[in-house]
Amino acid sequence: RRPLAVSIERFTVLPTAQPTAPQIRDDILANPGFGRYFTDHMAHVRWTLDAGWHAHEVRPYGPLTLDPAAAVLHYGQEIFEGVKAYRHADGSVWTFRPEKNAERFRRSARRLALPELSDEDFVDSLKALLAQDQGWVPTPASEADESSLYLRPFMIASETFLGVRPSHEVDYYVIASPAAAYFQGGVKPVSIWLSSHYKRAAAGGTGFAKCGGNYAASLAAQKEAAAHDCSQVAFLDAAENKWIEELGGMNLFFVFKDGRIVTPRLTDTILEGVTRDSVLTLAGDEGLTPEERPISIDEWREGAASGEITEVFACGTAAVITPVGELVTEEGSIRLAAEGDNEVAKRLRTRLLDLQYGRSEDTRGWLT
Ligand code: PMP
Numbered sequence: 001r002r003p004l005a006v007s008i009e010r011f012t013v014l015p016t017a018q019p020t021a022p023q024i025r026d027d028i029l030a031n032p033g034f035g036r037y038f039t040d041h042m043a044h045v046r047w048t049l050d051a052g053w054h055a056h057e058v059r060p061y062g063p064l065t066l067d068p069a070a071a072v073l074h075y076g077q078e079i080f081e082g083v084k085a086y087r088h089a090d091g092s093v094w095t096f097r098p099e100k101n102a103e104r105f106r107r108s109a110r111r112l113a114l115p116e117l118s119d120e121d122f123v124d125s126l127k128a129l130l131a132q133d134q135g136w137v138p139t140p141a142s143e144a145d146e147s148s149l150y151l152r153p154f155m156i157a158s159e160t161f162l163g164v165r166p167s168h169e170v171d172y173y174v175i176a177s178p179a180a181a182y183f184q185g186g187v188k189p190v191s192i193w194l195s196s197h198y199k200r201a202a203a204g205g206t207g208f209a210k211c212g213g214n215y216a217a218s219l220a221a222q223k224e225a226a227a228h229d230c231s232q233v234a235f236l237d238a239a240e241n242k243w244i245e246e247l248g249g250m251n252l253f254f255v256f257k258d259g260r261i262v263t264p265r266l267t268d269t270i271l272e273g274v275t276r277d278s279v280l281t282l283a284g285d286e287g288l289t290p291e292e293r294p295i296s297i298d299e300w301r302e303g304a305a306s307g308e309i310t311e312v313f314a315c316g317t318a319a320v321i322t323p324v325g326e327l328v329t330e331e332g333s334i335r336l337a338a339e340g341d342n343e344v345a346k347r348l349r350t351r352l353l354d355l356q357y358g359r360s361e362d363t364r365g366w367l368t
Helices: 021-030 098-111 119-136 210-217 219-227 275-283 297-308 343-356
Strands: 041-048 052-060 079-080 083-087 093-095 148-157 169-181 192-194 232-236 244-247 251-256 258-261 290-294 309-316 322-328 332-335
Touching: 021 119, 041 119, 052 119, 079 098, 079 210, 083 119, 093 119, 098 119, 098 148, 098 275, 119 148, 119 169, 169 232, 192 219, 219 232, 244 251, 251 275, 251 297, 258 275, 275 290, 275 309, 275 322, 297 309, 297 332, 309 343, 322 343
Parallel strands: 192 232, 192 322, 258 290
Antiparallel strands: 041 052, 041 169, 079 148, 083 093, 083 148, 148 169, 232 244, 251 258, 251 309, 309 322, 322 332
């Protein structure tokens, strides 16, 4: 691994004059939900065509002032990331593989014709904000308490101009939100809706980038899912309507009876999850055989019916690893013939959480 610069001093700190009262903060941390409450500060770096990246700062959290003609409000030139900070038993605070998010943020920026932020600026912006707002990182009450501080870096086209061209002014921010477990009720299997009409991404499009537009385009399908009592949407490929891609906000894995663990191979229509990559690595440690290859909806249906597929699970930073209990489609529901206890998903989940919360040794240098 390339060592990362640790000079967060280039972020000028402008502390808030009105920090949240400790009592109020503790009440929020005791029951944070997800994405509702935000810490006292945010990180910010400005970019202009002339000056490049400059004015690194940590400043009070608060509304942005944007001209109504700001490009992002019209053409959606925007990208974002999601990273969690975990508090270990000794009180120290750690992020998990943030350099992978930094790399993905640069890939997203290239696709959206936004300026690339260096990996050092990305990781240091997280460190600078965490240094200021570390009191907002929840202290887990037990091993079952999966609370963390969710960090949301994002970049917007802020130039006041209605022409359709890459913005000459861009702002990068990091905000932070204390988070409880994403799905309440632990590792209870979730129901997923198969979108047969809407597509998430097409070849040559933006599927591999983490841009707001991808999520805006997924919401109509998400509404269908909710109407069918499903919490997430599974998308098929746009060309053949046959190959499994991923969920609206998570990657998918299939566990086979013979110990193979399969996830769709990466194309430009799939978001490369940091959790996905970590699961592929940890699966080897568990004696499983990871495979990245195309997997069709027919293989899911037939494998589930025959018992060849023993588990299906989704993974991502927010929800870690979540077993998929059933796939609801317009033609009926796909359930696993051998509905087991999702033992592989649970094992991988525990491995991942033990690493993130510092309960096992970080032999790969995944913690920063
Ligand atoms: N796919 C999509 C579409 C996502 O939004 C996410 C969440 N970032 C993921 C997969 C999982 O990625 P990660 O493991 O990096 O959170």
